[in-house]
Amino acid sequence: MTELNSLTINITQSNTAKSMLEKLPPPAREWAESLPWEQRRYVLSLCHLLCAASPEVQADFLDSYTADGLVSRMLEDRDAQQQLEKYLRRFYISTEINQPVLKTYVRQSFIHSSQDLRRQPDLYLESALRLVLSTKESNSVFNYILGFELLKMIFQMSWSQHERLTALQKSPTSFVKNLIKPIQKSHRLNGIIVPKHEKVFFEKHDYFVQVPSIPEKRLIDLVMFTFSIDTVSELGFSIIRHPQSLVFDYEYIFQSEKEGIFTQGFGNE
Template sequence: MKPKLGNSSKPRKFQSYSILETLPPLAKKWAESLPWEERRYVLSLCHLLCGSTPDLQAEFLDEYTADGLVARMLEDRDTQHQVQKYLFRFYLKTELNQAVLKSYVRQFFIHSSQDLREQPHDYLESALRLVISTEEKNSLFNYILGFELLKMIFQMSWAQQERLSILQKSPTSFIKNYIKPIQKAHKLNGIVVPKYERIFFEKHDYYVQIPDLSEKRSIELVMNTFTTNTVSDFGFSMIRHPQSLTFDYEYIYQPEQESIFTQDLEVINI
Protein backbone atom coordinates (compact mmCIF):
# COMPACT_ATOMS: atom_id res chain seq x y z
CA MET A 1 0.00 0.00 0.00
CA LYS A 2 1.45 3.33 -1.06
CA PRO A 3 1.84 6.02 1.62
CA LYS A 4 -0.22 9.15 1.21
CA LEU A 5 1.67 12.06 -0.25
CA GLY A 6 0.27 14.44 2.30
CA ASN A 7 1.70 12.46 5.22
CA SER A 8 5.15 12.05 3.64
CA SER A 9 5.51 15.76 2.98
CA LYS A 10 4.67 16.96 6.50
CA PRO A 11 7.93 15.98 8.24
CA ARG A 12 9.95 17.78 5.57
CA LYS A 13 7.91 20.94 5.91
CA PHE A 14 8.17 20.83 9.70
CA GLN A 15 11.92 20.23 9.52
CA SER A 16 12.50 23.17 7.17
CA TYR A 17 10.59 25.53 9.41
CA SER A 18 12.32 24.21 12.54
CA ILE A 19 15.66 25.31 11.04
CA LEU A 20 14.39 28.86 10.66
CA GLU A 21 13.09 28.78 14.22
CA THR A 22 16.64 28.24 15.48
CA LEU A 23 17.79 31.55 13.99
CA PRO A 24 17.88 34.77 16.02
CA PRO A 25 14.57 36.67 15.53
CA LEU A 26 16.06 39.37 13.30
CA ALA A 27 17.83 36.80 11.12
CA LYS A 28 14.64 34.72 10.85
CA LYS A 29 12.63 37.80 9.85
CA TRP A 30 15.26 38.72 7.24
CA ALA A 31 15.36 35.19 5.79
CA GLU A 32 11.57 34.99 5.50
CA SER A 33 11.33 38.42 3.87
CA LEU A 34 13.76 37.66 1.03
CA PRO A 35 12.29 37.55 -2.49
CA TRP A 36 12.83 34.39 -4.52
CA GLU A 37 15.86 35.73 -6.44
CA GLU A 38 17.74 36.49 -3.24
CA ARG A 39 16.72 33.19 -1.63
CA ARG A 40 18.40 31.45 -4.55
CA TYR A 41 21.64 33.28 -3.73
CA VAL A 42 21.44 32.20 -0.08
CA LEU A 43 20.80 28.58 -1.07
CA SER A 44 23.73 28.67 -3.52
CA LEU A 45 26.03 29.99 -0.79
CA CYS A 46 24.83 27.29 1.64
CA HIS A 47 25.48 24.63 -1.00
CA LEU A 48 28.99 25.90 -1.72
CA LEU A 49 29.90 26.12 1.96
CA CYS A 50 28.63 22.66 2.84
CA GLY A 51 30.43 21.13 -0.13
CA SER A 52 33.77 22.86 0.52
CA THR A 53 36.76 21.50 2.40
CA PRO A 54 37.44 22.82 5.91
CA ASP A 55 40.39 24.85 4.56
CA LEU A 56 38.19 26.62 2.00
CA GLN A 57 35.49 27.19 4.62
CA ALA A 58 38.12 28.72 6.91
CA GLU A 59 39.39 31.00 4.14
CA PHE A 60 35.90 32.17 3.20
CA LEU A 61 34.70 32.74 6.76
CA ASP A 62 37.87 34.63 7.60
CA GLU A 63 37.52 36.96 4.61
CA TYR A 64 33.78 37.39 5.08
CA THR A 65 33.63 37.86 8.86
CA ALA A 66 37.04 39.00 10.18
CA ASP A 67 36.35 42.75 10.16
CA GLY A 68 32.99 42.32 11.88
CA LEU A 69 34.39 40.01 14.55
CA VAL A 70 37.31 42.33 15.26
CA ALA A 71 34.95 45.30 15.56
CA ARG A 72 32.87 43.40 18.13
CA MET A 73 36.00 42.38 20.06
CA LEU A 74 37.22 45.99 20.19
CA GLU A 75 33.84 47.02 21.59
CA ASP A 76 34.36 44.67 24.53
CA ARG A 77 36.96 46.87 26.21
CA ASP A 78 36.67 45.18 29.61
CA THR A 79 37.67 41.73 28.32
CA GLN A 80 40.29 43.23 26.01
CA HIS A 81 41.93 45.12 28.89
CA GLN A 82 41.73 42.08 31.16
CA VAL A 83 43.54 39.87 28.64
CA GLN A 84 46.09 42.62 27.95
CA LYS A 85 46.78 42.85 31.68
CA TYR A 86 47.49 39.12 31.86
CA LEU A 87 49.83 39.33 28.87
CA PHE A 88 51.84 42.06 30.59
CA ARG A 89 51.87 40.03 33.80
CA PHE A 90 53.68 37.25 31.93
CA TYR A 91 56.09 39.76 30.34
CA LEU A 92 54.54 39.23 26.91
CA LYS A 93 54.72 42.26 24.62
CA THR A 94 51.80 41.43 22.32
CA GLU A 95 49.39 44.38 22.08
CA LEU A 96 45.76 43.61 21.29
CA ASN A 97 45.33 46.16 18.53
CA GLN A 98 43.14 45.78 15.46
CA ALA A 99 45.87 44.19 13.32
CA VAL A 100 46.76 41.57 15.97
CA LEU A 101 43.11 40.70 16.60
CA LYS A 102 42.46 40.28 12.89
CA SER A 103 45.48 37.99 12.47
CA TYR A 104 44.22 35.90 15.40
CA VAL A 105 40.73 35.61 13.88
CA ARG A 106 42.32 34.21 10.69
CA GLN A 107 44.55 31.90 12.72
CA PHE A 108 41.61 30.66 14.81
CA PHE A 109 39.69 29.65 11.68
CA ILE A 110 42.73 27.89 10.20
CA HIS A 111 43.53 26.13 13.50
CA SER A 112 39.91 24.97 13.84
CA SER A 113 39.97 23.65 10.30
CA GLN A 114 43.09 21.60 11.09
CA ASP A 115 41.50 20.19 14.25
CA LEU A 116 38.31 19.08 12.52
CA ARG A 117 39.62 17.92 9.17
CA GLU A 118 37.64 14.69 9.55
CA GLN A 119 34.47 16.42 10.77
CA PRO A 120 34.01 19.54 8.61
CA HIS A 121 30.35 19.96 9.59
CA ASP A 122 31.43 20.44 13.21
CA TYR A 123 33.90 23.11 12.12
CA LEU A 124 31.29 25.03 10.15
CA GLU A 125 28.87 24.82 13.07
CA SER A 126 31.44 26.13 15.56
CA ALA A 127 32.49 28.92 13.17
CA LEU A 128 28.88 30.03 12.70
CA ARG A 129 28.36 30.10 16.48
CA LEU A 130 31.38 32.35 16.72
CA VAL A 131 29.93 34.73 14.14
CA ILE A 132 26.36 34.77 15.44
CA SER A 133 26.73 34.67 19.24
CA THR A 134 27.86 37.76 21.12
CA GLU A 135 29.10 35.48 23.91
CA GLU A 136 31.26 33.28 21.69
CA LYS A 137 33.62 36.17 20.93
CA ASN A 138 35.07 35.68 24.41
CA SER A 139 36.38 32.32 23.23
CA LEU A 140 38.63 34.26 20.86
CA PHE A 141 40.09 36.24 23.76
CA ASN A 142 40.59 32.98 25.68
CA TYR A 143 42.29 31.52 22.61
CA ILE A 144 44.63 34.51 22.25
CA LEU A 145 45.73 34.39 25.89
CA GLY A 146 46.22 30.62 25.86
CA PHE A 147 48.11 30.73 22.58
CA GLU A 148 50.49 33.47 23.72
CA LEU A 149 51.29 31.55 26.91
CA LEU A 150 51.95 28.30 25.03
CA LYS A 151 54.24 30.14 22.61
CA MET A 152 56.13 31.46 25.65
CA ILE A 153 56.56 27.94 27.08
CA PHE A 154 57.66 26.59 23.69
CA GLN A 155 60.46 29.17 23.72
CA MET A 156 61.73 28.14 27.18
CA SER A 157 64.57 25.74 27.85
CA TRP A 158 63.62 22.42 29.47
CA ALA A 159 65.15 23.65 32.74
CA GLN A 160 62.97 26.77 32.62
CA GLN A 161 59.92 24.65 31.84
CA GLU A 162 60.66 22.52 34.87
CA ARG A 163 60.96 25.52 37.16
CA LEU A 164 57.63 26.81 35.80
CA SER A 165 56.06 23.40 36.51
CA ILE A 166 57.37 23.24 40.07
CA LEU A 167 55.57 26.52 40.84
CA GLN A 168 52.13 25.11 39.94
CA LYS A 169 49.62 23.71 42.43
CA SER A 170 49.53 20.43 40.49
CA PRO A 171 52.95 20.04 38.80
CA THR A 172 52.22 16.49 37.59
CA SER A 173 49.04 17.54 35.78
CA PHE A 174 50.72 20.63 34.30
CA ILE A 175 53.63 18.55 33.02
CA LYS A 176 51.34 15.93 31.50
CA ASN A 177 49.02 18.40 29.77
CA TYR A 178 51.50 21.00 28.54
CA ILE A 179 55.20 20.29 29.16
CA LYS A 180 55.36 16.73 27.82
CA PRO A 181 53.61 17.58 24.52
CA ILE A 182 55.90 20.60 24.08
CA GLN A 183 59.08 18.66 24.81
CA LYS A 184 57.93 15.87 22.50
CA ALA A 185 57.45 18.45 19.74
CA HIS A 186 60.93 19.85 20.50
CA LYS A 187 62.42 16.39 20.02
CA LEU A 188 60.40 15.41 16.92
CA ASN A 189 61.30 18.66 15.17
CA GLY A 190 64.98 18.59 16.12
CA ILE A 191 64.72 21.78 18.18
CA VAL A 192 66.11 20.22 21.35
CA VAL A 193 67.97 16.99 20.72
CA PRO A 194 68.70 14.99 23.92
CA LYS A 195 72.06 13.24 24.02
CA TYR A 196 72.72 10.56 26.63
CA GLU A 197 69.30 11.46 28.02
CA ARG A 198 69.43 8.97 30.91
CA ILE A 199 72.91 9.92 32.11
CA PHE A 200 72.59 12.62 34.75
CA PHE A 201 75.89 14.44 34.15
CA GLU A 202 75.33 14.53 30.39
CA LYS A 203 71.99 16.36 30.68
CA HIS A 204 73.25 19.89 31.09
CA ASP A 205 73.94 21.01 27.51
CA TYR A 206 70.58 20.15 25.97
CA TYR A 207 68.61 20.73 29.17
CA VAL A 208 69.55 24.41 29.39
CA GLN A 209 69.47 25.02 25.62
CA ILE A 210 67.16 27.90 24.67
CA PRO A 211 65.10 26.88 21.61
CA ASP A 212 65.93 28.92 18.52
CA LEU A 213 62.44 29.63 17.26
CA SER A 214 61.11 32.37 15.01
CA GLU A 215 57.64 33.80 15.62
CA LYS A 216 56.27 31.93 12.60
CA ARG A 217 57.79 28.64 13.72
CA SER A 218 56.45 29.05 17.26
CA ILE A 219 52.94 29.57 15.91
CA GLU A 220 53.18 26.48 13.70
CA LEU A 221 54.38 24.34 16.60
CA VAL A 222 51.58 25.41 18.95
CA MET A 223 48.96 24.81 16.25
CA ASN A 224 50.35 21.37 15.45
CA THR A 225 50.72 20.35 19.11
CA PHE A 226 47.50 21.59 20.73
CA THR A 227 43.87 21.78 19.61
CA THR A 228 41.91 25.03 19.61
CA ASN A 229 39.89 23.73 22.58
CA THR A 230 43.04 23.04 24.61
CA VAL A 231 44.41 26.50 23.79
CA SER A 232 41.11 28.24 24.62
CA ASP A 233 40.64 26.25 27.84
CA PHE A 234 44.16 27.18 28.95
CA GLY A 235 43.38 30.88 28.41
CA PHE A 236 39.95 30.59 30.03
CA SER A 237 41.44 29.00 33.15
CA MET A 238 43.57 32.14 33.57
CA ILE A 239 40.64 34.52 33.13
CA ARG A 240 38.41 32.50 35.46
CA HIS A 241 41.09 32.01 38.14
CA PRO A 242 43.88 34.63 37.88
CA GLN A 243 46.24 32.52 40.00
CA SER A 244 45.67 29.29 38.09
CA LEU A 245 49.14 29.72 36.54
CA THR A 246 51.77 30.70 39.09
CA PHE A 247 54.54 32.70 37.46
CA ASP A 248 57.81 34.01 38.90
CA TYR A 249 59.90 35.56 36.15
CA GLU A 250 63.12 35.91 38.17
CA TYR A 251 62.98 32.28 39.35
CA ILE A 252 62.08 30.76 35.97
CA TYR A 253 64.64 32.73 33.97
CA GLN A 254 67.48 32.65 36.48
CA PRO A 255 71.00 32.20 35.01
CA GLU A 256 71.91 28.54 34.65
CA GLN A 257 74.72 27.09 36.77
CA GLU A 258 76.96 24.42 35.32
CA SER A 259 76.93 22.08 38.30
CA ILE A 260 73.38 22.52 39.59
CA PHE A 261 70.31 20.66 38.35
CA THR A 262 66.77 20.66 39.61
CA GLN A 263 65.94 17.58 41.64
CA ASP A 264 62.88 16.34 39.78
CA LEU A 265 64.26 15.69 36.30
CA GLU A 266 62.76 12.22 35.98
CA VAL A 267 59.25 13.67 36.20
CA ILE A 268 59.65 15.52 32.91
CA ASN A 269 61.45 12.82 30.95
CA ILE A 270 59.31 11.65 28.04
Protein backbone atom coordinates in the same frame (compact mmCIF):
# COMPACT_ATOMS: atom_id res chain seq x y z
CA MET B 1 -2.36 4.92 0.94
CA THR B 2 0.47 6.19 -1.27
CA GLU B 3 -1.06 9.67 -1.41
CA LEU B 4 -1.42 9.65 2.40
CA ASN B 5 2.23 8.69 2.85
CA SER B 6 3.26 11.42 0.42
CA LEU B 7 1.23 14.00 2.33
CA THR B 8 2.79 12.89 5.64
CA ILE B 9 6.30 13.23 4.20
CA ASN B 10 5.55 16.71 2.85
CA ILE B 11 4.18 17.86 6.22
CA THR B 12 7.24 16.44 8.02
CA GLN B 13 9.61 18.16 5.63
CA SER B 14 7.75 21.44 6.01
CA ASN B 15 7.94 21.19 9.80
CA THR B 16 11.67 20.41 9.58
CA ALA B 17 12.31 23.46 7.38
CA LYS B 18 10.33 25.63 9.77
CA SER B 19 12.24 24.34 12.79
CA MET B 20 15.54 25.08 11.03
CA LEU B 21 14.53 28.68 10.47
CA GLU B 22 13.41 28.96 14.09
CA LYS B 23 16.99 28.24 15.18
CA LEU B 24 18.07 31.53 13.60
CA PRO B 25 18.09 34.78 15.61
CA PRO B 26 14.72 36.55 15.05
CA PRO B 27 16.15 39.31 12.78
CA ALA B 28 17.91 36.70 10.62
CA ARG B 29 14.78 34.55 10.42
CA GLU B 30 12.65 37.52 9.42
CA TRP B 31 15.18 38.49 6.76
CA ALA B 32 15.34 34.94 5.36
CA GLU B 33 11.55 34.59 5.23
CA SER B 34 11.13 37.97 3.54
CA LEU B 35 13.46 37.21 0.63
CA PRO B 36 11.90 36.87 -2.83
CA TRP B 37 12.55 33.62 -4.70
CA GLU B 38 15.36 35.04 -6.81
CA GLN B 39 17.37 36.00 -3.73
CA ARG B 40 16.55 32.73 -1.94
CA ARG B 41 18.29 30.96 -4.81
CA TYR B 42 21.45 32.95 -4.05
CA VAL B 43 21.30 31.94 -0.37
CA LEU B 44 20.84 28.28 -1.33
CA SER B 45 23.79 28.46 -3.72
CA LEU B 46 26.00 29.85 -0.96
CA CYS B 47 24.81 27.14 1.46
CA HIS B 48 25.64 24.47 -1.11
CA LEU B 49 29.11 25.85 -1.75
CA LEU B 50 29.90 26.08 1.97
CA CYS B 51 28.71 22.56 2.75
CA ALA B 52 30.61 21.09 -0.20
CA ALA B 53 33.86 22.93 0.55
CA SER B 54 36.74 21.51 2.57
CA PRO B 55 37.27 22.84 6.10
CA GLU B 56 40.28 24.82 4.87
CA VAL B 57 38.21 26.54 2.17
CA GLN B 58 35.44 27.21 4.70
CA ALA B 59 38.04 28.81 6.98
CA ASP B 60 39.32 31.06 4.19
CA PHE B 61 35.80 32.12 3.22
CA LEU B 62 34.63 32.82 6.77
CA ASP B 63 37.80 34.77 7.46
CA SER B 64 37.44 37.05 4.45
CA TYR B 65 33.68 37.39 4.88
CA THR B 66 33.42 37.92 8.66
CA ALA B 67 36.79 38.86 10.19
CA ASP B 68 36.38 42.65 9.93
CA GLY B 69 32.96 42.57 11.57
CA LEU B 70 34.14 40.25 14.34
CA VAL B 71 37.18 42.38 15.09
CA SER B 72 35.09 45.56 15.21
CA ARG B 73 32.72 43.93 17.69
CA MET B 74 35.62 42.70 19.83
CA LEU B 75 37.25 46.13 19.89
CA GLU B 76 33.99 47.54 21.29
CA ASP B 77 34.40 45.34 24.38
CA ARG B 78 37.01 47.49 26.09
CA ASP B 79 36.71 45.68 29.44
CA ALA B 80 37.57 42.27 27.95
CA GLN B 81 40.36 43.78 25.89
CA GLN B 82 41.93 45.53 28.89
CA GLN B 83 41.62 42.41 31.02
CA LEU B 84 43.43 40.39 28.38
CA GLU B 85 46.23 42.95 28.17
CA LYS B 86 46.54 42.94 31.98
CA TYR B 87 47.11 39.17 32.03
CA LEU B 88 49.58 39.31 29.15
CA ARG B 89 51.66 41.88 31.04
CA ARG B 90 51.52 39.72 34.16
CA PHE B 91 53.38 37.05 32.17
CA TYR B 92 55.77 39.62 30.68
CA ILE B 93 54.23 39.16 27.22
CA SER B 94 54.44 42.37 25.19
CA THR B 95 51.84 41.58 22.48
CA GLU B 96 49.57 44.58 21.87
CA ILE B 97 45.87 43.87 21.39
CA ASN B 98 44.98 45.98 18.37
CA GLN B 99 43.01 45.53 15.16
CA PRO B 100 45.77 43.78 13.12
CA VAL B 101 46.54 41.35 15.98
CA LEU B 102 42.87 40.56 16.56
CA LYS B 103 42.25 39.99 12.85
CA THR B 104 45.26 37.66 12.66
CA TYR B 105 44.00 35.67 15.62
CA VAL B 106 40.44 35.44 14.28
CA ARG B 107 41.78 33.98 11.05
CA GLN B 108 44.13 31.69 12.95
CA SER B 109 41.26 30.40 15.12
CA PHE B 110 39.30 29.47 11.97
CA ILE B 111 42.30 27.59 10.59
CA HIS B 112 43.04 25.93 13.95
CA SER B 113 39.42 24.75 14.13
CA SER B 114 39.61 23.34 10.62
CA GLN B 115 42.72 21.36 11.55
CA ASP B 116 41.18 19.99 14.74
CA LEU B 117 37.93 18.97 13.08
CA ARG B 118 39.29 17.71 9.77
CA ARG B 119 37.32 14.49 10.20
CA GLN B 120 34.14 16.26 11.28
CA PRO B 121 33.80 19.37 9.05
CA ASP B 122 30.14 19.86 9.99
CA LEU B 123 31.18 20.47 13.59
CA TYR B 124 33.76 22.99 12.40
CA LEU B 125 31.19 24.97 10.43
CA GLU B 126 28.85 24.89 13.41
CA SER B 127 31.53 26.24 15.75
CA ALA B 128 32.50 28.95 13.25
CA LEU B 129 28.87 30.05 12.89
CA ARG B 130 28.51 30.27 16.67
CA LEU B 131 31.55 32.52 16.68
CA VAL B 132 29.98 34.78 14.06
CA LEU B 133 26.49 34.92 15.58
CA SER B 134 27.19 35.10 19.31
CA THR B 135 28.87 37.98 21.12
CA LYS B 136 29.73 35.59 23.97
CA GLU B 137 31.38 33.15 21.56
CA SER B 138 33.32 35.88 19.79
CA ASN B 139 34.66 37.05 23.15
CA SER B 140 36.06 33.54 23.61
CA VAL B 141 38.71 34.58 21.08
CA PHE B 142 40.25 36.58 23.94
CA ASN B 143 40.65 33.30 25.87
CA TYR B 144 42.25 31.75 22.80
CA ILE B 145 44.71 34.63 22.42
CA LEU B 146 45.80 34.45 26.06
CA GLY B 147 46.21 30.67 25.94
CA PHE B 148 48.11 30.78 22.66
CA GLU B 149 50.49 33.54 23.78
CA LEU B 150 51.25 31.60 26.96
CA LEU B 151 51.98 28.40 25.05
CA LYS B 152 54.27 30.33 22.69
CA MET B 153 56.15 31.58 25.74
CA ILE B 154 56.47 28.09 27.28
CA PHE B 155 57.53 26.63 23.91
CA GLN B 156 60.48 29.06 23.96
CA MET B 157 61.64 28.10 27.47
CA SER B 158 64.55 25.81 28.19
CA TRP B 159 63.79 22.50 29.89
CA SER B 160 65.41 23.87 33.02
CA GLN B 161 62.95 26.77 32.93
CA HIS B 162 60.14 24.25 32.40
CA GLU B 163 61.29 22.54 35.59
CA ARG B 164 61.18 25.74 37.62
CA LEU B 165 57.80 26.74 36.16
CA THR B 166 56.42 23.31 37.03
CA ALA B 167 57.75 23.49 40.59
CA LEU B 168 55.53 26.54 41.18
CA GLN B 169 52.27 24.84 40.19
CA LYS B 170 49.69 23.49 42.61
CA SER B 171 49.28 20.31 40.53
CA PRO B 172 52.71 19.76 38.96
CA THR B 173 51.97 16.23 37.75
CA SER B 174 48.94 17.37 35.76
CA PHE B 175 50.84 20.40 34.47
CA VAL B 176 53.68 18.23 33.18
CA LYS B 177 51.34 15.73 31.57
CA ASN B 178 49.08 18.23 29.82
CA LEU B 179 51.53 20.99 28.82
CA ILE B 180 55.22 20.30 29.43
CA LYS B 181 55.52 16.79 28.02
CA PRO B 182 53.70 17.64 24.75
CA ILE B 183 55.97 20.66 24.28
CA GLN B 184 59.17 18.76 25.04
CA LYS B 185 58.07 15.93 22.76
CA SER B 186 57.57 18.49 19.99
CA HIS B 187 61.05 19.89 20.75
CA ARG B 188 62.50 16.43 20.23
CA LEU B 189 60.50 15.50 17.13
CA ASN B 190 61.28 18.79 15.39
CA GLY B 191 64.97 18.84 16.22
CA ILE B 192 64.69 21.96 18.40
CA ILE B 193 66.21 20.36 21.48
CA VAL B 194 67.71 16.91 20.96
CA PRO B 195 68.99 15.23 24.13
CA LYS B 196 72.20 13.23 23.68
CA HIS B 197 73.88 11.08 26.29
CA GLU B 198 71.19 11.95 28.81
CA LYS B 199 72.90 10.05 31.63
CA VAL B 200 76.14 12.02 31.26
CA PHE B 201 75.95 15.05 33.56
CA PHE B 202 77.66 17.66 31.40
CA GLU B 203 75.82 16.54 28.26
CA LYS B 204 72.56 16.76 30.16
CA HIS B 205 73.38 20.22 31.40
CA ASP B 206 74.03 21.44 27.85
CA TYR B 207 70.67 20.42 26.42
CA PHE B 208 68.75 21.08 29.63
CA VAL B 209 69.66 24.76 29.70
CA GLN B 210 69.45 25.27 25.93
CA VAL B 211 66.96 28.04 25.14
CA PRO B 212 65.04 27.20 21.94
CA SER B 213 65.39 29.56 19.01
CA ILE B 214 62.20 29.23 16.95
CA PRO B 215 61.12 31.63 14.16
CA GLU B 216 57.68 33.16 14.75
CA LYS B 217 55.92 31.39 11.86
CA ARG B 218 57.27 28.01 12.87
CA LEU B 219 56.42 28.68 16.50
CA ILE B 220 52.78 29.33 15.62
CA ASP B 221 52.64 26.16 13.52
CA LEU B 222 54.16 24.10 16.34
CA VAL B 223 51.66 25.33 18.93
CA MET B 224 48.73 24.67 16.57
CA PHE B 225 50.02 21.19 15.76
CA THR B 226 50.75 20.28 19.39
CA PHE B 227 47.57 21.54 21.08
CA SER B 228 43.91 21.53 20.08
CA ILE B 229 42.01 24.80 19.91
CA ASP B 230 39.98 23.67 22.93
CA THR B 231 43.13 23.13 24.99
CA VAL B 232 44.43 26.58 24.04
CA SER B 233 41.13 28.32 24.84
CA GLU B 234 40.63 26.43 28.10
CA LEU B 235 44.11 27.47 29.27
CA GLY B 236 43.28 31.13 28.65
CA PHE B 237 39.83 30.81 30.22
CA SER B 238 41.20 29.10 33.33
CA ILE B 239 43.58 32.02 33.97
CA ILE B 240 40.93 34.69 33.42
CA ARG B 241 38.53 32.82 35.70
CA HIS B 242 41.13 31.83 38.34
CA PRO B 243 44.22 34.09 38.09
CA GLN B 244 46.37 31.70 40.16
CA SER B 245 45.56 28.63 38.06
CA LEU B 246 48.99 29.21 36.50
CA VAL B 247 51.48 30.36 39.14
CA PHE B 248 54.21 32.52 37.62
CA ASP B 249 57.39 34.08 39.01
CA TYR B 250 59.42 35.65 36.23
CA GLU B 251 62.62 36.21 38.23
CA TYR B 252 62.66 32.63 39.52
CA ILE B 253 61.84 30.95 36.19
CA PHE B 254 64.28 32.98 34.08
CA GLN B 255 67.14 33.16 36.58
CA SER B 256 70.70 32.64 35.34
CA GLU B 257 71.50 28.96 34.84
CA LYS B 258 73.90 27.33 37.26
CA GLU B 259 75.72 24.04 37.22
CA GLY B 260 73.65 21.55 39.15
CA ILE B 261 72.04 18.15 39.11
CA PHE B 262 68.65 18.05 37.37
CA THR B 263 66.66 15.41 39.14
CA GLN B 264 63.11 15.94 37.91
CA GLY B 265 63.58 14.55 34.41
CA PHE B 266 60.47 16.23 32.99
CA GLY B 267 61.79 15.69 29.49
CA ASN B 268 61.96 11.92 29.83
CA GLU B 269 59.42 9.85 27.96
